[in-house]
Amino acid sequence: MYIDFHTHAFADKIAERAIAALTENATDCGYKPLTNGTVADLRKVLTEQGIDKAVILPIATKPTQQTIINNWAREIKDDFFCPFGSIHPMAEDWAEELERIKSLGLYGVKFHPDYQNFFVNDDFMYPIYRKCAELGLPVVFHAGYDPISPDVTHCTPEAAAEVFDKVPELTMILAHGGGMRLWDDVEKYLAGKPGKLYFDVSVIAKEISGEQLYRIIKAHGADRILFGSDCPWDTPQNEIKMINDLPLSDEEKELIFHKNAVELLRLSI
Numbered sequence: 001m002y003i004d005f006h007t008h009a010f011a012d013k014i015a016e017r018a019i020a021a022l023t024e025n026a027t028d029c030g031y032k033p034l035t036n037g038t039v040a041d042l043r044k045v046l047t048e049q050g051i052d053k054a055v056i057l058p059i060a061t062k063p064t065q066q067t068i069i070n071n072w073a074r075e076i077k078d079d080f081f082c083p084f085g086s087i088h089p090m091a092e093d094w095a096e097e098l099e100r101i102k103s104l105g106l107y108g109v110k111f112h113p114d115y116q117n118f119f120v121n122d123d124f125m126y127p128i129y130r131k132c133a134e135l136g137l138p139v140v141f142h143a144g145y146d147p148i149s150p151d152v153t154h155c156t157p158e159a160a161a162e163v164f165d166k167v168p169e170l171t172m173i174l175a176h177g178g179g180m181r182l183w184d185d186v187e188k189y190l191a192g193k194p195g196k197l198y199f200d201v202s203v204i205a206k207e208i209s210g211e212q213l214y215r216i217i218k219a220h221g222a223d224r225i226l227f228g229s230d231c232p233w234d235t236p237q238n239e240i241k242m243i244n245d246l247p248l249s250d251e252e253k254e255l256i257f258h259k260n261a262v263e264l265l266r267l268s269i
Helices: 012-028 039-048 063-076 094-103 123-135 157-166 183-190 210-220 236-244 250-265
Strands: 003-007 053-056 081-083 109-111 139-141 172-174 197-200
Touching (some): 003 039, 003 250, 039 053, 053 250, 063 081, 094 123, 123 157, 157 172, 183 197
Parallel strands (some): 003 053, 053 081, 172 197
């Protein structure tokens, strides 16, 4: 069984425009979209790739978007898709919207510090993190390099470690192996840190060596690694092969491919 913990789609009326805007940056990094940005096309591609369930991670890039995005996330929730919600840190009603995300039955909260223009360890973010923890909402961060902000990394492994130390009750999921292209710092500051700290392995198959990924997984524990692809920016089969090529036990692979996600999302399977 495969649960893809990191995918993206958009409402039909904006999907074409959103994918076109994102493609320019992604192409610079060697990635081209595999879908047209719609939920239907994402479902088709993931199903063809053998995926059983998937987490969709929307991002509110403006305060005015959060309510619309979370309403849409609730609409697409079904037996296949497990959508997270999103808030914008600059929204005056972020606390109320987090409460609403919980009431809508969404599975957590996605932050993208580069697109939302904050640093993960900014002081004003800590009340937000504590509210997420209080509500039992796991938080996914884009971590490490992003082509939209090539010269400034808004979520470094060191800064993420600082956040986790200050809010250890938070369930924190750092995408892209804990920090895209910052693997040495992932090993230095994050790998093996105890608590509810997870890494997903989305869109890193072409970015990290098998030897370093294996060290990170063994240091951190396979029980806190989540399979993900970042589809439409990578095909799930690339990350599946990446994990299968590592000298991990079948039990460790099952944890990564689906068991950790089942437990984290409290799914009934």
